Amino acid sequence: MSPSSSSPARQQISAIGPRVRFAPSPTGFLHVGSARTFIFNWLYARHNGGTMILRLDDTDVERNTEASVNSIFEGLKWLDLGWDEEYRQSERIALHRRTAEAIFQKGLAYRDFTPAHSGESERSGTEERWLFNPGMRGLSSAESHRRAAAGEPFALRFCVPREGGQLVRFTDAVYGEQVKSAADIEDFALLRSDGMPTYHLASCADDADLRISHIIRGQDHLTNTFKHVLIFQAAGTVPPQFAHLPLLVAPDGTKLSKRRHGPVVSVTTYRDAGFLPEAFLNFLCLLGWSPKNDREQMSRQELVDAFSLDGINRANAVVNFREAAKTLEETFDPKALWLNAEHIRALAVDDLSQRLMPIVREAGFNVEPAKMKRITPLIRERMKLLRDVLTAADFFFVDQLSPYDPAELIPQKGDTAMALKVLRKARERLANTEFAQDALDQALRAAAQELGVKAGQMFQPIRVAVCGRKNAPPLFATLEVLGRETTLARIEQAMGKVQ
RNA sequence: GGCGCUGUCAUCUAACGGUUAGGAUACUGCCCUCUCAAGGCAGGUAUACGGGUUCGAUUCCCGUCAGCGCUACCA
Numbered sequence: 403m404s405p406s407s408s409s410p411a412r413q414q415i416s417a418i419g420p421r422v423r424f425a426p427s428p429t430g431f432l433h434v435g436s437a438r439t440f441i442f443n444w445l446y447a448r449h450n451g452g453t454m455i456l457r458l459d460d461t462d463v464e465r466n467t468e469a470s471v472n473s474i475f476e477g478l479k480w481l482d483l484g485w486d487e488e489y490r491q492s493e494r495i496a497l498h499r500r501t502a503e504a505i506f507q508k509g510l511a512y513r514d515f516t517p518a519h520s521g522e523s524e525r526s527g528t529e530e531r532w533l534f535n536p537g538m539r540g541l542s543s544a545e546s547h548r549r550a551a552a553g554e555p556f557a558l559r560f561c562v563p564r565e566g567g568q569l570v571r572f573t574d575a576v577y578g579e580q581v582k583s584a585a586d587i588e589d590f591a592l593l594r595s596d597g598m599p600t601y602h603l604a605s606c607a608d609d610a611d612l613r614i615s616h617i618i619r620g621q622d623h624l625t626n627t628f629k630h631v632l633i634f635q636a637a638g639t640v641p642p643q644f645a646h647l648p649l650l651v652a653p654d655g656t657k658l659s660k661r662r663h664g665p666v667v668s669v670t671t672y673r674d675a676g677f678l679p680e681a682f683l684n685f686l687c688l689l690g691w692s693p694k695n696d697r698e699q700m701s702r703q704e705l706v707d708a709f710s711l712d713g714i715n716r717a718n719a720v721v722n723f724r725e726a727a728k729t730l731e732e733t734f735d736p737k738a739l740w741l742n743a744e745h746i747r748a749l750a751v752d753d754l755s756q757r758l759m760p761i762v763r764e765a766g767f768n769v770e771p772a773k774m775k776r777i778t779p780l781i782r783e784r785m786k787l788l789r790d791v792l793t794a795a796d797f798f799f800v801d802q803l804s805p806y807d808p809a810e811l812i813p814q815k816g817d818t819a820m821a822l823k824v825l826r827k828a829r830e831r832l833a834n835t836e837f838a839q840d841a842l843d844q845a846l847r848a849a850a851q852e853l854g855v856k857a858g859q860m861f862q863p864i865r866v867a868v869c870g871r872k873n874a875p876p877l878f879a880t881l882e883v884l885g886r887e888t889t890l891a892r893i894e895q896a897m898g899k900v901q
Numbered sequence: 902g903g904c905g906c907u908g909u910c911a912u913c914u915a916a917c918g919g920u921u922a923g924g925a926u927a928c929u930g931c932c933c934u935c936u937c938a939a940g941g942c943a944g945g946u947a948u949a950c951g952g953g954u955u956c957g958a959u960u961c962c963c964g965u966c967a968g969c970g971c972u973a974c975c976a
Contacts, residue, residue, distance in 0.1 A: 427976045462975060518974050532972080557974045577906070586904050586972095594974040601976045625905055625971040648907080648969095655968060685913095688925090692914055696924045715914080718969060722912045722926090737913060737926045747939080783939045794938095846935090861935040873937035 419452035420615040424485070425605065427459040428470035432477030432669045434721065435620065435650040435658055438686040442647060443618045444483045445687070445709040454485040455612060460492045461604045477669035481679050489612070491604050498599035501607035501637055502558055502592045510636045511592055513546045513556040514538040518595050534562070534589035558593035560632060570628045575645035575711045577621075582628045590629050602626065606633040614642050618711075621646040621718075622657075645711050648690040649718045658721065666723045666733055675730055676761065676788030677738070681745035685738040689719040699744045731786060743786045751778050758791045765792050767799035776883045780875035794875075798883065803870040803892060808899040810866045813859035820855060821900050824863045827853055829893045837886050842878040867896030 424440040426432070447454040456478075460466040478485075491498075505511045516535055539561065550556060568584040592603040599607070609617060624646045634641040652658055658667045665671040672682050680702055688698065692715065693708040700708065727733040746754060755771070755778040762769050769777075781794040797803060811821045827849050835845040850860035861877050868889055874880060881889050 425976090429976075459976065465975070514974085516974090559974090580905085582905070588972070591974045596974080598974085600974065605976085620970095621906070622970055623976090626976095628905090646906090651969075653912085657969080688913060690913090694915065696915070698913090698925055717907050719914090720912065735912080735926090740926055743939095781938095784937070843935095850935095856935090858935050865936065869936095871936095875937080877935060 420447065420450050421453045421455060421613055422447050422616050422618055423455035423457050423609070423612065423614050425457040425459045425491075425608075425619075426474055427462065427465075427601075428467060428474060429462070429465045430470055430660065431473040433658065433660075434667055434669060434672075434686065436474075437477060437481065437669050437682075438650060438689065439619055439647060440478065440481070441483070441683060441686055442691070442709075442714075444485070445706055446616065446618060446645075446711065447486075448706045449709045452615070453487065454483075455487045455489065455614070456485040457489045457608060457612070458491060459601065459605065460490060461495070461498075461599055461601065463492075463598070466492075473670070477673075480669065480673045481683065483683075487612075489608070491608060494604075494608060494611075495599060497611055498604045498607045499593070499597070501610075502599065502603055504638075505560070505592065505633070505636045506558060508636065510561055511558050512539055512541065512561050512589075513550060514559045514589075514591075515541075515549055515554055515556045517555075518557070532588060533564070533585075534559070539589060555595040557591045557595045559589040559591050560629070560636070562587045562589050562632065570631050572627060572631050572641060572644055574624070574627075575616075575643060576648075576714045577624060577646055577716060580624070580627070582625075584632075587628055587632070592633075602629050602633060606630050606637065609642060610634060610637060610639040616643045616645060618645045618647065621649050645714065647714060648716055650689055651718045651720050653720055653722055653724075655718075655720070663723075663725060666721075666725075672734075672738075675734070676790065677742050678745045678749075678757075678788070681742040682738070684745065685735070685741050688737075688741075689721065690715060699741060699748070701748075730789070739786045746782055746785050746788070749782075751775065751782070754778050754782055757788060761788055761791055762795075762799065769799055773798070773883070780879050780883065784875065797869045797871075797874070803895075806866065806870045808896075810872055811863045811896055811900055813855070813862045816855070816859050818900055820859065821863045822897065823853060824855065824860055825867060825893050825897045825900070828860075828864050828867075829890060829897070832881075832886065832889055832893070837882050837889075839878040839882050842881050846878075863896070864893065867893045 422443040424436075424443050426436050426440075444454050446452070458471060458474075460471075502511065514535060516538060538559070562584055564585045569581055570584050570587065571579065571581045574580055590602055591600045593599055608614075627644055627646075631641050650658055652663050656662065660667055669682075673679070683702060684700055684705065687700070687705055687709075691709075691713045693700070694713055697704070697708070722735040722737070724732055731739065749757075752775060755775045758778065759769070759771060759774055762774065777795050777798050781791060784794045785791065811825070812818060813820055813824065828846065831845050831849045832842075835841055846860060846864070847857055850857050853860065862872065865874055865877050865880075866872060868880065868884060
């Protein structure tokens with residue numbers, strides 16, 4: 403399950419089970435849409451006992467960066483799903499060229515000597531649709547060879563059959579039977595004029611060579627698939643099975659993009675905000691896929707067991723995040739937050755506690771793991787994000803409470819006098835009560851009765867004195883963890899504030 | 902513009918011709934309760950529109966509208 407070291411040398415190809423791949427192009431950080439594609443591939447592989455392959459599609463030297471490669475690994479590492487084989491397209495260019503050459507030899511591709519970025523490309527500016535350049539497609543082979551031999555640069559284009567109303571077809575596991583007239587497909591490039599393979603060529607050549615059995619990818623490739631089928635056939639291989647995934651879109655319906663939508667589309671944003679990888683995984687799975695039994699909160703293993711291509715639907719799914727939200731929490735899709743809270747509550751206390759430690763430490767608090775373990779059960783039902791530990795349990799970490807409004811110390815339907823009376827009583831009683839939940843509970847309730855105030859009126863001033871705010875975890879458990887010394891000191895301070 | 906795909910509550914989705922169109926999130930109210938949460942209960946909101954086919958359409962067909970994707974020597 404751990405990533406194999408990047409040895410591009412031919413690895414043992416397993417003949418057992420499906421072989422799927424995730425093939426990102428390293429032009430930015432790991433996008434949530436990409437992460438979901440990875441996840442669906444991984445789920446399919448694991449459910450069917452197959453092989454998960456990571457392939458970096460880095461043939462575009464202009465735009466690929468090593469920083470992007472790193473950030474993709476960073477995101478995938480956080481997801482913690484792993485893969486079985488790893489390749490880099492840039493190390494397999496010889497294969498791509500061989501494939502292109504073979505297609506050319508069969509007469510299924512031709513040289514296009516049109517200079518790159520020439521006036522010709524302005525065709526995209528016009529409303530004209532471009533299918534091919536007759537002058538180049540119709541070049542005699544003698545002429546073609548002559549110009550190539552003379553060193554004139556050319557791109558290699560696939561010669562799409564456009565006579566006789568040929569149809570290109572394939573079956574998509576999600577979108578069903580797909581048919582398109584070959585006449586509607588343009589003569590796409592296989593090799594650039596610098597000899598580098600294009601995405602279409604490299605991708606198909608690698609898929610064939612790596613014996614990929616199922617291509618599971620975004621629906622933005624659905625139309626491209628017709629070209630790919632043409633390439634596979636020209637290369638003399640049987641196309642793999644296809645399954646296209648509905649796209650993830652923003653609330654405005656447009657494709658998720660960093661430029662338009664900001665950091666909410668980056669996987670690391672979720673990590674840094676305190677999402678549990680298993681919750682994030684769960685959330686993404688529910689976008690465009692359904693187990694069909696109304697299950698929502700699912701563990702990694704449950705997802706593997708339940709996953710099936712049949713459950714994938716066809717309509718785009720919107721990630722319901724909010725741009726321009728005031729708080730971090732409001733930024734995320736509410737369902738993602740809810741699922742995260744569910745997963746947090748499903749975690750064992752020790753486990754959660756360990757995950758909380760680094761966050762607390764990074765925030766500058768020095769807390770012993772043993773103490774954290776005692777705090778965790780008090781706050782875990784009050785967290786949506788791991789980072790919430792900082793606001794939910796802050797008073798456990800500090801020596802000195804940050805300033806709060808003394809008015810908060812005044813109980814419901816009470817006054818300053820009552821607050822003072824309660825605090826005084828609490829100080830007295832807490833000085834010689836055992837600091838254990840039950841004992842504290844009994845002692846303070848009894849004290850309330852003696853004072854003739856309601857339990858709530860008794861507890862609130864103490865809570866505010868000790869936590870610095872009205873809303874906090876259950877009081878007795880809190881006091882128990884805080885201990886007598888801290889509790890009494892804070893009550894003392896509170897008394898000073900009311901006067 | 903051409904080609905392709907899609908259209909069920911605000912959002913994620915279920916219902917493979919027959920359901921009072923189900924669940925979840927979010928929202929509102931009530932209960933529980935030492936506050937806040939969590940939990941329980943209850944509530945409102947949906948089949949884009951128009952035609953067919955059928956005894957019967959969310960479901961099948963056609964059209965309209967809308968959205969998205971592709972239309973690069975990007976991936």
